[in-house]
Amino acid sequence: MPKDIQINEIRTDWTRAEAEFIYNLPFVDLLYRAQSVHRAHFDPNRVQMSRLLSVKTGGCPEDCSYCSQSARNGAQLSASKLMEVERVLSEARKAKAAGATRYCMGAAWRSPKDRDMPAIEAMVRGVRELGMETCMTLGMLDDTQVLRLKGAGLDYYNHNIDTSEAFYPEVITTRSFADRIDTLARVREAGIKVCSGGILGMGETAGDRIDMLLTLATLPEHPESVPINMLIPIAETPLAKAAPVDPIAFVRVIALGRILMPRSHMRLSAGRTEMSDEMQALCFFAGANSLFMGDTLLTAANPGEDRDMQLFQKLGLRPEAPRCSGAAGDA
């Protein structure tokens, strides 16, 4: 590692050359560096556990090529209405009992409608009262909606950038990369924590993966959560025949993310059903320290709690303790 590359520091001025250099280090050196950074900022044997619920499924007007919920993609997924608040809270209670500390709620929208906001706010308040952190992913937000979510006590807002700015138009045409960055800025400005990451396996190059992480790592503040998804190709979507991601390349992305954003939770998200225990173990060693629990992720399969607990036992990992009191307004 050249002496002039400062790792282990919180930096938002990473250059492309630095990121590329780190990404291409010999694998063992890269993992050693990533693990060293990880240990400086986190207990390496703790994993933050989130649970994700789809509160409004399907019929989305956006054209994200990877998504079964897009009305344009031809995947045979029937659209649902916004779930009733009580049902969401009942699912959240079950998630808490199973060990989740953060409850993430996702709706397949371009952006929320004003008529839906009272129910969304009630979901946030109700989940916080259960003592869990709250996260919402609802699409693009305007200033008023961001303030309403903040007022309800929302802890995190998820809005993924998905991929590099250059590759983005190959994946989505109905909203721009700049739109996504604008929403992230609005959320950050309101004092809500940011969850933003991307998807590997959509046909992007290693350079696109590096650029995606670089975009996140050079925002004015790093996202607190960085979900890294491995594409699950879904029949009838434009990416149905996408080639699988090389596991070592996936681990390199986790390690680079850990080094560029030392205090962020790097989350293993979609695609874990296709990952071996060994691949997930390498991801944890590279600095992944968050995952989605439960057997469903929005509409996709996910390893169930039993399988995750077996893996945790084998690896000596433990769930991270909750970080919020649950009282509304202390985010």
Ligand code: SF4
């Ligand atoms: S990823 Fe989200 S915004 Fe894109 S089509 Fe799916 S539900 Fe809609």
